[in-house]
Amino acid sequence: MSKRLLLGIVIVLVITNIATLIYWNKSESTIIDNKENGPVINKKKPVASVNGQDIFYEDWMRQLRLNNGESQLKSMVDQELVRQLAEEKDLDISEKVIQKEISMLTAAEGVMKKEELQRAEKQWREKLVYRYQLQLLLTEGVKIPEDQLQRYYEEYGDQYNFSASMQLSHIIVEDLSTAKKVVRDLEADADFGMLAREYSLDEETRDKKGYLGYIYINSQFFPEGYKEIALQMDDHSYSDPFATEEGVAIIYLHRYLPEITFTYEEIKKYMKSEIAMQETNQTLSADPLWKEAEIHWLYE
Structure with missing residues (x-):
């Protein structure tokens, strides 16, 4: 060499x-x-x-890769295929529809920090847009008579609406002096939930950090006097002390979710796709759409 x-x-x-x-x-x-x-x-x-x-x-x-590789890759292919077809067919999803779904998902959750909720909403939004676009693509050619849609809306239209609700926690104390001490602790950045455990007289919520959950504004279970005060508050804020039948209360508004309602024309195409899915016995799978695209992947 x-x-x-x-x-x-x-x-x-x-x-x-x-x-x-x-x-x-x-x-x-x-x-x-x-x-x-x-x-x-x-x-x-x-x-x-x-x-x-x-x-x-x-x-x-x-x-x-061994346990989830194929299903994860297929999911990615499905999402990209639906995105492309929806763009090609101009299938935009109404922001109002997405917001209503996000409100429902939010109301099903417990207490979430602002940053956690923002991350969750981003993930929910992506999944919701995909689901609605897929449903519209799968039912694109299915005909539903106009009178059937009208009757369905008259009977079930309310199920598409969302009633305004508030996510609340509270602390009930015996007197104004104790309430002012709680407020001083809150002003010093003490945790509302921990203060509820320490001070609140409400045995039902004390161990849950004062958490009352999401309450519809028109609900008969809304604590007296709370709604009027909470409507003046910003999300993630606490109230001044106020008198109630149980004692002196301080409430914390985690989140206010406004009412969302739909006219017939606003919800028509989404309602039609749901009915079409039922009548054709289709599942929410992108598999039928694969034939419309040139797809090459590792597992074929």
Whole structure:
């Protein structure tokens, strides 16, 4: 072997090793979720340890691929296909419809911090747009008579509306002096829920950090006097103390969800797609749409 050839091989090996080192240094760490302060994984270190036995990143990823790889990839293909077809057919989803669904999902949740709710709403929105677009695509060619739609709306139209509601917590104390002490603690950034556990006389909610849940504004179970005060408050704020039959109350408004109602024309196409899904016995699957696209994927 000539010296020139040997030198060439050595240079190639050196360059390859340097490139490899650069690659590994760049990709040594990875973020495993989209949270602002989500955990950062060092790929070279164990992601878990059980009685001294390490579990490494690559083993974890291998198991994820084996157990969820196909279904996750199919889900990604479905979402991209629906997005493309919906754009092609100009299937925009009404913001009012999405907001109504988000309100319903929000009302089903417990107490969430502002940042948590924002993240949840973003995920809900993506899933809701996908679901509605998929449903419209699957039922695009199904005919439903106008008079049938009118009758359905007259009978079931209210189910598409959302009644205004408030998510509340409260603290009930014996007198104004105690209430003022609670307010001073709140002004010093004390947690409302912890103060409810410490001070509140309401045995039903005290162990739940004073949480009353979501209450429809027109509900007969809305505590007397609360609605008028809460309607003047901002989300994530507490009230001044006020007198009630049970004692002196301080309420915390986590979230106000306004009323959302739909006219026949506003809800017609979504109502039609729901009826069509039922009459054709279709499931909410993108599989029938695959034939409309050129799809190549690992598992075919």
